[in-house]
Amino acid sequence: MTDLNKQKIVESVPQRGFFGHPKGLFTLFFTEFWERFSYYGMKAILVYYMYYELSQGGLGMEESMALAIMSIYGSLVYMSGIIGGWLADRVFGASKAVFYGGIFIMLGHIALAIPGSVSLFFVSMVLIVLGTGLLKPNVSSIVGELYSEQDSRRDAGFSIFYMGINLGAFLSPLIVGTVGMDYNFHLGFGIAAVGMFLGLAIFIYTRKRNLGLAGTFVPSPLSPDERKKVFRRIGISVLLLAAIVAIAIPLGWLTFESFIVIVGILGIVIPTSYFIVMYRSPRTTSVERSRLIAYIPLFIAAIMFWAIQEQGSTILANYADKRTQLDFAGIHISPAWFQSLNPLFIITLAPVFAWFWLKLGKRQPSIPKKFAFGLLFAGLSFLVILLPAYFGGEDALVNPLWLVLSYFIVVLGELCLSPVGLSATTKLAPSAFSAQTMSLWFLSSAAAQAMNAQVVKFYSPDTEMAYFGVIGGAAILLSVLLFSFSSKIQGFMKGIR
Structure with missing residues (x-):
């Protein structure tokens, strides 16, 4: 997208109207609020739905397999953002990608709400993966277009937007989690579908008057000849993939285990390939190439951070269910409620961090230093959760306040890294790859969860202390290295802070 088009977009958006920010932030705030409500509500009960017995309304899978599938599912959700980013950049723009994505997500939750077989479960997963890939990177990309x-x-705008994400994520485990765990899993999934419908309705009703031209430009459209060639290749690839799967499954070549390995490899290969393609593209300027080099260590740091943070819905969710004292202070705690802790702390602290960065102005830490602080807190959150086993043994139920403290510490890191990473991505992205670079940012989470699908196999009550200690220690070591090289990385950013 040219600088002239970027300026046209900014001029078309009402620049005041939502807490001193562009009016379009209202539309994107509530669209993403309801999308995250649906996603995190589903996610709060999904792992329990997989490993609870059939008599309890679940699918009866083994716990280790359910945890691995949960990680792979999370990886594929963010990995599919590459498809959504490419379609937005080359075919129909970010606004249409958000609309189509919301429809797919809603249909996926409806499929989960229908009692059925494991096959129907996987159909719903495909729909949600594709829908989230279309919606999530592009709604964030549109936020960036609202500002020069x-x-x-x-x-600060991204911090407010991030607070909206987490407001939806806070409420949904309490509502969907309670209904799903105490009454019926499928009714809980149905509530998630209603949430996505509300998000779509807000987006459709307010986008014209609030967003102006934001999300409507196609930064690097396919020519008619390119369109024919690309879609022909896509069609052939889909048919070939379907044929391979149809042959591999009956022969036993494609199993859950082998699929997990394949996704783990793709989690590293895909972002690496994208960095190479963007760096070598003739549409990328020399300044943009330098900024891409600066982006690489930030991306690696983000992978390490998300590898810890995303285990809140796998390892720590299982920890809450199996290792935590759930009768506390006269109430019975649902294990799904712990999924609300992360967004609750973000809702509370996001305005504080937004105010703090504005207050510091040019004196605030550089982007690499903020990432280093994020990693430091992530590592500490895992060191904290190993302490109960150290003091009380591996068999005793743990006071739930230890989990609360762990979630709180990782949130401090998340607010140093995640909204800053979203903003940095929009600043460092090559113009011709704006939406795709936002998809690349979400691939850091995809890569992290692909790795987690292998790592979670090593977790058990017997290995608990070593598990949390090794991962937490590695994050702290990486944070020290990143802080040490922050000035060098900043130099490659060419004026971006």
Whole structure:
């Protein structure tokens, strides 16, 4: 997208109207609020739905397999963002990608709400993976289009947007989690479908008057000849893939275990390939190439961070169900409620961090240093959760306040890294790859969860202390290295702070 088009978009958006920010932030805030409500509500009960017995309304899978599938599912959700980013950049723009994605997500939750077989479960997963890939990177990309590159409100705007994400994520485990765990899993999934419908309705009703031209430009459209060639290749690839799967499954070549390995490899290969393609593209300028080099260590740091943070819905969810004292202070705690802790702390602290960055102004830490702080807190959150086993043994039920403390510490890191990473991605992205670079940012989570699908196999009550200690220690070591090289990385950013 040219600088002229970027300026046209900014001028078309009402620049005041939502807490001193562009009016379009209202539309995107509530669209993403309801999408995250549906996603995190489903996610809060999904792992329990997989490994609870059939008599309890679940699918009866083995716990280790359910944890691995949960990680792979999370990886594929973010990995599919590459497809959504490419379609937005080359075919129909970010706004249409958000609309189509919301429809797919809603249909996926409806499929989960229908009592059925494991096959129907996987159909719903495919729909949600494709839908999230279309919606999530592109709604964030549109937020970036609301502001000029030099607008000082930009980081604060992303922090407000991030608070909206987490407001939906906070409420959904309490509502969907309670209904799903105490009454019926499928009714809980149905509530998630209603949430996505509300998000779509808000987006459709308010986008014209609030977003202006944001999300409507196709930054690097396919020519008619390119369109024919590309879609022919896509069609052939889909048919070939379907044929391979049809042959591999009956022969026993494609199993859950082998699929997990394949996704783990793709989690590393895909982002690496994208960095190479963007760096070598003739549409990428020399300044943009330098910024891409600066982006690589940030991306690696993000993988390490998300590898810890995303285990909140796998290892720590299982920890809450199996290792935590759930009768506390006169109430019975649902294990799904712990999924609300992360967004609750973000809702509370996001305005504080947004105010703090604005207050510091040019004196605030650089982007690499903020990432280093994020990693430090992530590592500490895992060191904290190993302490109960150290003091009380591996068999005793753990006071739930230990989990609360672990979630709190990792949130401190998340607010140093995640909204800053979203904002940095929009700043460092090559113009011709704006939406795709946002998809690349979400691939850091995809890569992390692909790795987690292998790592979670090593967790058990017997290995608990070593598991949390090794991963937490590795994150702290990486944070020290990143902080040490922060000035060098900043130099490659060519004026971006």
